Amino acid sequence: MAVLAEPIKKVLRLRNFIDGEWVDSEGETKDVVNPANGKTIATVPISTEDEINEAVEAAKEAYPAWRRTPPLARVRCLFRLKELLEENFEEISRIQTMEHGKTIDESRGETRRGIEMVEVATGIPSLMMGYNLEDIATGIDEYLIRQPLGVFGIIAPFNFPFMVPLWFAPFAVATGNCIVLKPSSEDPISQVKILELADEAGIPPGVWNIVHGGRTVVSGMLKNPDIEGICFVGSTPVGRDVIYKGCGETGKRVIAMCGAKNFALVMPDANLDRTIAACMTSFYGNTGQRCLANANLVIVGDGLNDQEFDAFYKKVVDAFVAAAKRIRMGYGLDDTVHMGPIRDEKKKNNVLYYIEKGIEEGATLTLDGREFEIVGDLPDTCFIGPTVFEDVTLDMAIAQDEIFGPVASIMKAKNLQEGIDMIHQNPFGNAASLFTQNGKWAREFQYNVECGNIGINTGIAAPMAFFPFSGMKDSFFGTLHGQGQEAVRFFTESKVTIQRWF
Amino acid sequence: MENVSLTTAAVISFCEELEDKSSAFYTELAERWTENAEMFQTFAKDGGKNKTWVVRTYQETISDALEASYAFEGLVLGDHAVETTLAQDAGYMDALEMAITLEEKARAFYLDAAQRSESLLATIPSAFKRVAKKRGKRKPKLESLLGAAK
Numbered sequence: 291m292a293v294l295a296e297p298i299k300k301v302l303r304l305r306n307f308i309d310g311e312w313v314d315s316e317g318e319t320k321d322v323v324n325p326a327n328g329k330t331i332a333t334v335p336i337s338t339e340d341e342i343n344e345a346v347e348a349a350k351e352a353y354p355a356w357r358r359t360p361p362l363a364r365v366r367c368l369f370r371l372k373e374l375l376e377e378n379f380e381e382i383s384r385i386q387t388m389e390h391g392k393t394i395d396e397s398r399g400e401t402r403r404g405i406e407m408v409e410v411a412t413g414i415p416s417l418m419m420g421y422n423l424e425d426i427a428t429g430i431d432e433y434l435i436r437q438p439l440g441v442f443g444i445i446a447p448f449n450f451p452f453m454v455p456l457w458f459a460p461f462a463v464a465t466g467n468c469i470v471l472k473p474s475s476e477d478p479i480s481q482v483k484i485l486e487l488a489d490e491a492g493i494p495p496g497v498w499n500i501v502h503g504g505r506t507v508v509s510g511m512l513k514n515p516d517i518e519g520i521c522f523v524g525s526t527p528v529g530r531d532v533i534y535k536g537c538g539e540t541g542k543r544v545i546a547m548c549g550a551k552n553f554a555l556v557m558p559d560a561n562l563d564r565t566i567a568a569c570m571t572s573f574y575g576n577t578g579q580r581c582l583a584n585a586n587l588v589i590v591g592d593g594l595n596d597q598e599f600d601a602f603y604k605k606v607v608d609a610f611v612a613a614a615k616r617i618r619m620g621y622g623l624d625d626t627v628h629m630g631p632i633r634d635e636k637k638k639n640n641v642l643y644y645i646e647k648g649i650e651e652g653a654t655l656t657l658d659g660r661e662f663e664i665v666g667d668l669p670d671t672c673f674i675g676p677t678v679f680e681d682v683t684l685d686m687a688i689a690q691d692e693i694f695g696p697v698a699s700i701m702k703a704k705n706l707q708e709g710i711d712m713i714h715q716n717p718f719g720n721a722a723s724l725f726t727q728n729g730k731w732a733r734e735f736q737y738n739v740e741c742g743n744i745g746i747n748t749g750i751a752a753p754m755a756f757f758p759f760s761g762m763k764d765s766f767f768g769t770l771h772g773q774g775q776e777a778v779r780f781f782t783e784s785k786v787t788i789q790r791w792f
Numbered sequence: 793m794e795n796v797s798l799t800t801a802a803v804i805s806f807c808e809e810l811e812d813k814s815s816a817f818y819t820e821l822a823e824r825w826t827e828n829a830e831m832f833q834t835f836a837k838d839g840g841k842n843k844t845w846v847v848r849t850y851q852e853t854i855s856d857a858l859e860a861s862y863a864f865e866g867l868v869l870g871d872h873a874v875e876t877t878l879a880q881d882a883g884y885m886d887a888l889e890m891a892i893t894l895e896e897k898a899r900a901f902y903l904d905a906a907q908r909s910e911s912l913l914a915t916i917p918s919a920f921k922r923v924a925k926k927r928g929k930r931k932p933k934l935e936s937l938l939g940a941a942k
Contacts, residue, residue, distance in 0.1 A: 399856030625801035750857035
């Protein structure tokens with residue numbers, strides 16, 4: 291057991307990476323603060339519209355040569371990048387803990403998932419292949435090829451600073467496109483590290499650019515006619531604006547992965563020990579700042595009489611609360627810690643608002659996260675403990691809204707159908723989990739629930755790199771998703787040739 | 793800490809420390825009792841391999857979506873603490889007895905960790921079992937040396 295060494299020893303001055311060069315921004319700077327100890331670890335520029343346009347121009351200029359680079363040569367850069375990411379695995383993971391606050395296990399898990407995206411994208415020579423058919427009519431053949439499109443913009447969120455941009459970037463680059471990436475200005479350091487390694491791996495200037503910043507950079511991307519498509523991960527209101535207003539006007543293709551309010555249903559036959567462990571990871575992992583986190587726990591009494599249901603409900607809640615009380619909070623570089631801080635004080639205040647709101651609306655505060663202990667001598671500025679509400683009804687804000695913090699709302703459903711109906715009364719459709727040993731219930735759940743990612747006895751239904759990261763309703767806007775084959779489709783256009791020789 | 797579920801990171805750190813201490817211990821044995829230096833040096837070298845194997849397996853399969861923080865329910869690292877500091881005046885038989893105890897405790901730790909985490913982690917329990925098996929083979933060799941020395 292150890293408190294691991296911090297890889298960032300002095301305040302870093304971050305710069306944009308445009309056309310293969312690290313360049314200073316003319317914009318103002320903002321501090322990047324480690325939420326666990328309040329220390330500034332970097333300054334990040336808030337770039338100007340001219341700077342985003344400059345990056346797009348560099349990407350546009352790099353595109354023709356990169357497109358003509360054979361796919362095998364392109365992915366060899368990614369193979370080298372993968373090796374460099376492996377060599378720097380620990381440093382990258384610790385950077386994430388410092389910039390975001392998550393625990394070291396969570397950061398290492400995020401690093402692994404990010405590397406897996408690069409690994410899958412190295413399969414582009416096969417994944418990007420088209421198909422053909424001879425003799426569609428006498429002497430006429432038809433074939434389909436997938437061609438890259440040009441320049442793509444990637445707008446990243448704060449909650450998975452390393453992994454989320456990699457849902458898109460390696461697939462875009464491997465298919466022959468060039469990218470301009472805006473990391474979250476709250477935790478942009480791990481993306482800078484990736485760019486250092488991508489540069490070392492031999493990805494040519496202009497192919498993979500970073501422009502730090504905020505709304506100006508985002509609106510600059512949306513307006514720029516030379517950007518063919520946007521990958522956005524963030525809140526639902528902004529995502530809706532990105533696809534319908536911003537990209538609607540400029541005709542860009544879009545993947546917009548947005549907010550969530552995920553439900554976990556626990557059936558009477560569930561393996562309780564394993565369900566509770568999965569729930570702790572799901573409800574409180576990443577301090578609840580995860581679009582796949584479960585937030586509403588529905589205890590289902592299918593097949594039970596009232597007395598049995600009451601006993602089952604109590605058993606689940608008691609186990610859930612007991613486990614939540616044992617969560618150890620502190621600095622994520624202390625490898626005994628289960629939960630780190632919220633990313634910043636403003637976000638913590640938002641969680642506090644919802645705790646107050648839940649009390650006001652009449653829910654019972656069974657475990658109050660406002661009272662907590664932290665391991666180590668740390669300011670409590672960004673920390674908040676696991677919180678549990680009971681007697682929650684679906685109309686309450688704590689059951690409806692995405693809180694993005696460690697708050698669990700517990701409800702009851704008489705049977706599975708009622709539980710599914712509860713899920714459908716929520717506008718989001720990102721993920722849902724069912725805990726049961728009954729295959730029929732499991733099939734009914736995965737068949738009927740309108741959510742993009744379904745977990746059966748899994749608290750976090752996170753698709754692997756070779757599957758699409760799905761989403762429905764207000765959780766996703768667009769058609770094709772990030773990761774895997776769908777990302778390849780998104781970053782290419784299908785061209786069909788019908789050929790006849792006289 | 794005794795009632796708190798151990799994180800996977802903490803258990804991996806414990807493994808690293810265990811293997812480092814074991815390697816240092818056997819290196820010392822090799823230096824002090826040169827007649828069996830080759831075997832002790834092999835044990836010391838294998839400590840590095842064990843550590844690499846466990847850490848690499850962990851880093852290659854850790855996922856933020858699995859229950860990494862809750863996979864070792866009930867595991868108490870204090871129960872598996874090992875003593876590897878050899879007294880200056882310790883004799884050869886003392887050292888062998890200490891080595892046998894070390895191997896028993898190390899093997900018990902790896903098996904305990906593997907058994908507790910098997911249902912919640914992917915390949916990590918297998919890595920623990922592999923190291924337990926390797927370390928389990930050391931004990932008869934050490935006992936044989938001890939028998940010969942008596």
